[in-house]
C-alpha cells in the first residue's frame with residue numbers, strides 16, 4: 001500500500017488548519033518537533049533559520065548574539081510567510097525562536113491567528129545537546145545569551161507549553177491529542 005497522502009492524513013486526524021510557531025531557545029527541539037508535526041498532519045513547514053539574512057548567520061556563527069535590529073528583517077520575513085499560509089488557509093508550522101514578547105507581537109501582527117508552541121528545556125540539557133549537535137551554524141557559546149533574552153510567553157499570549165525533555169514522539173503525541181481535544 002502506498003504512503004498516506006497529506007490530505008488523507010488531515011482527514012484522518014480530523015484537524016482544522018492551525019498556524020503554529022514552534023518557539024524557544026537554540027537546541028530546545030524546535031526543528032525536531034515542527035518537522036514531526038508538519039509530517040504527521042500534512043501541514044506546510046518553514047525552517048525559520050533559513051529566513052535569516054546571511055549577515056545574521058555569519059554573526060551567530062562567529063559567536064555574536066543578534067540584536068533587535070538584526071532580528072527585525074528576519075521577523076518580517078517570518079511574518080510574511082505566516083500571512084501567506086493564513087491567506088492560503090492550510091495548516092502551517094514555522095520554527096522561530098521568538099524569544100521576546102515584542103517579536104511574538106510582530107509575528108502576530110495584522111490579526112494573524114498564530115499560536116505559539118513553547119518548548120521548555122533545562123539549561124543543562126540544552127548545553128549538552130548543542131555540544132553534541134553537528135552541522136549547524138549556532139555555537140553552544142551563544143546559549144547563555146539565548147536564555148537571558150528569552151521572555152517566557154505569558155498566560156495572556158496564545159501559547160501551548162510543552163516540555164522539551166520528553167522524547168520527541170511523546171511531545172508530538174501530546175500536541176496532537178491537545179489539538180484533537182481543542183478542536
Ligand SMILES: Nc1ncnc2c1ncn2[C@@H]1O[C@H](COP(=O)(O)OP(=O)(O)O)[C@@H](O)[C@H]1O
Nearest residue numbers: 026027028029030031032129133164166167168
Ligand atoms: N526531546 C528531545 N530529546 C533529546 N534530544 C532532542 C530532543 N529534541 C531535539 N533533540 C536533539 O537536540 C538537538 C537540537 O534539536 P533541534 O530540533 O535542532 O533544536 P532547535 O531547532 O530548537 O535548535 C538535535 O541534535 C536534536 O536531535
Ligand SMILES: O=C(O)[C@H](O)[C@@H](O)[C@H](O)[C@H](O)COP(=O)(O)O
Nearest residue numbers: 025026027049066071097138146
Ligand atoms: O533570534 C535568535 O537569536 C536566533 O534566531 C536564534 O534564537 C536561533 O535559535 C538561531 O537561529 C539558531 O538556530 P536554532 O534555534 O535552530 O539552534
